[in-house]
Amino acid sequence: MREFGYERVLDVSGAVALLGDDPDARFLGGGTNLVDLMKAGVERPARLIDVRELPLDRVEFTADGGLRIGATVTNSDLAAHPEVRRHYPALAQAVLAGASGQLRNMATVGGNLLQRTRCGYFTDLTKPCNKRVPGSGCPAIEGEHHNHAILGASEHCVATHPSDMAVALAAFDAVVSYETADGPVELPLADFYRPVGDTPHLETALPPGALITGITLPPSPVAARSRYRKVRERASYAFAIGSVAAALDVQDDVVREVRLAFGAVASLPWRAREAERVLTGGPASAEAFAAAADAELAAAEPLPHNGYKVQLLRNLVVAELTELTEEAAR
Numbered sequence: 001m002r003e004f005g006y007e008r009v010l011d012v013s014g015a016v017a018l019l020g021d022d023p024d025a026r027f028l029g030g031g032t033n034l035v036d037l038m039k040a041g042v043e044r045p046a047r048l049i050d051v052r053e054l055p056l057d058r059v060e061f062t063a064d065g066g067l068r069i070g071a072t073v074t075n076s077d078l079a080a081h082p083e084v085r086r087h088y089p090a091l092a093q094a095v096l097a098g099a100s101g102q103l104r105n106m107a108t109v110g111g112n113l114l115q116r117t118r119c120g121y122f123t124d125l126t127k128p129c130n131k132r133v134p135g136s137g138c139p140a141i142e143g144e145h146h147n148h149a150i151l152g153a154s155e156h157c158v159a160t161h162p163s164d165m166a167v168a169l170a171a172f173d174a175v176v177s178y179e180t181a182d183g184p185v186e187l188p189l190a191d192f193y194r195p196v197g198d199t200p201h202l203e204t205a206l207p208p209g210a211l212i213t214g215i216t217l218p219p220s221p222v223a224a225r226s227r228y229r230k231v232r233e234r235a236s237y238a239f240a241i242g243s244v245a246a247a248l249d250v251q252d253d254v255v256r257e258v259r260l261a262f263g264a265v266a267s268l269p270w271r272a273r274e275a276e277r278v279l280t281g282g283p284a285s286a287e288a289f290a291a292a293a294d295a296e297l298a299a300a301e302p303l304p305h306n307g308y309k310v311q312l313l314r315n316l317v318v319a320e321l322t323e324l325t326e327e328a329a330r
Contacts, residue, residue: 002044004038004045004046004047004048005025005046005047005048006047006048006050007047007048007049007050008049008050008052008053009049009050009051009053009054010053010054011054012054012056012179012211012213013179015027015049015051015054015179015211016179016180016181016209016210016211017181018047018049019049019209019211020181020209022046022047023208023209024045024046024047025045025046025047025048025049026043026045026047026048026049027048027049027051027211028048028049028050028051028052029051029052029071029072029107029108029110029111030052030074030103030106030107030108030111031106031111032099032103032106032107032111033107033111033114033115033116034048034111037116037123040123040125041125042116042122042123042125042132051071051072051110051211052072052108054071054072055070056070056071056072056073056110056213056214057070057072057073057074057077058070058073059073059077059078059081059083059084061083062216062219064218064219065219066216066217066218066219066220067083067084067087067088067216067217068214068215068216068217069084069109069214069215069216069217070109070213070214071108071109071110071211071212071213071214071215072108072109072110073108073109074104074105074106074107074108074109075095075098075099075103075104075105075107075108075109075112075165076101076104076105078091078092078095078109078165079092079095079096079104080092086224087217087220087223087224088168088172088217088220088223088224088226089224089226089227090168090171090172090223090226090227090228090245090246090247091165091168091169091172091217091226091228093168093227093228094164094165094167094168094228094230094243094245095164095165095168097164097228097230097240097243098112098163098164098165099237100236100237109165109214109215110211110212110213110214112163112165112166113163113165113166113176113192113204113212113215114204114212115161115162115163116131116162116203117131117159117160117161117162117267118162118239119131119140119148119159119160120144121138121139121140121143121144122159127139130156130157130200130201131157131159131200131201131203132201134199134200134201138155138156138157138158138200140157140158140159141155141158141303144305145158145303145304145305145306146305146306147160147239147241147264147306148160148303148306149196149265149266149267149306150265150266150297150300150301150302150303150306150307150309150310151262151265151266151270151297151299151300151301152195152196152266152267152268152270153196153266153267153301154196154197154198154200156196156197156198156199156200157196157200157267158303159196159200159267160264160265160266160267161193161263161264161266161267161268161269162239162240162264163263163269164228164230164240164243164263166189166193166263166268166269167228167243167244167245167261167262167263167269167270168226168228168245168261169189169215169217169269170189170190170245170261170269170270170271171223171226171245171246171247171259171260171261171271172217172218172220172223172226172247172259173188173189173190173217173218173220174188174189174215174216174217175187175188175189175215175216175218176188176189176192176212176214176215177212177213177214177215177216178206178210178211178212178213179210179211179213180207180209180210180211181209184213185210186216187205189215189269190271191205192204192205192206193205193267193268193269194268195267195268196266196267200267203267220247220259221249222247222248222249222257222258222259223247223259225247225248225249225324225327225328226245226246226247226248226259226324227245227246227247227320227323227324228243228244228245228246229243229244229246229316229319229320230242230243230263231243231312231316239264240263240264241264241309241312242262242263242264242265242309242312242313242316243262243263243264243316244260244261244262244263244313244316244317244320245259245260245261245263246258246259246260246317246320246321246324247259247324248284248321248324248325248328249328250284250324250325250328250329253283253284253285254281254282254283254284255279255280255281255282255283255284255288256280256281257280258275258276258279258280258321259276260272260275260276260292260296260317262296262313264309265300265309265313272293272296272317274292274295274296274298274299275292275293275295275296275317276292278291278292278295278296279292279321284321284325286318286322289317289318289321289322290314290317290318292317293313293314293317293318294314296317297310297313297314
């Protein structure tokens with residue numbers, strides 16, 4: 001690890017100004033991803049700007065009944081917050097499904113959004129990687145890719161986004177707030193992550209020097225009837241091989257509203273809008289849920305060793321929506 005400077009900041013404008021003066025600096029939250037990448041040599045910042053003491057550690061109601069989550073709220077505090085558990089249970093479940101208790105105690109909401117991929121080629125400096133070194137190639141396409149993308153990938157990158165939290169946020173139309181030298185900005189999460197295309201090294205729409213300050217969840221009655229389910233290769237502390245955040249409103253056996261987002265299948269949290277369109281106004285049945293999943297996954301382009309994810313996601317959608325339907329009938 002190279003030597004680096006360290007500075008703790010106490011106000012947002014000061015943090016943004018420091019990063020603007022030093023483009024080789026990085027913001028440090030819990031460090032659960034950044035420090036690992038520094039140890040591997042993937043990240044080599046000249047200075048760390050510690051933002052943990054910024055006054056961004058609260059979860060509060062918005063004027064219209066949504067929730068505002070500060071960027072330095074820890075994952076543990078987010079998952080345990082009674083209003084999150086009451087109004088957005090899938091979000092609490094998604095956070096608890098990620099990492100270990102020790103990591104959740106340190107990891108921050110803002111940092112969670114900015115996690116880098118866990119693709120082994122990305123973290124191995126002896127291998128090429130377009131995400132790490134643009135134009136060097138993507139060896140995962142011909143190599144180890146059993147847990148890589150089946151949706152939205154390209155010939156330049158087939159890595160997946162690792163966050164569980166971001167999948168639930170995508171289902172609930174979250175909005176990301178950030179600060180720049182020109183002032184505060186709000187950006188829908190749907191526009192926050194960039195499609196992989198031919199620039200996989202450009203992962204988000206955040207401008208240089210921007211600091212995430214919080215996330216806003218709009219009011220959503222259907223979100224109170226939501227679930228998050230994650231499939232992984234071992235019982236705990238493992239990244240997903242497939243996951244679904246689902247919310248469902250059923251009246252008289254008809255789907256009035258549905259939210260679906262997939263994890264571990266693309267370079268970003270995948271909002272399943274085609275599946276939502278197919279389901280809305282139709283019957284709440286296992287057959288309809290399967291047909292909706294098939295409609296969404298028709299765009300999948302699996303590689304030789306990750307085609308299992310198509311059936312896995314189909315099964316997850318049917319199981320999640322069936323359970324939500326049964327709960328509504330009680």
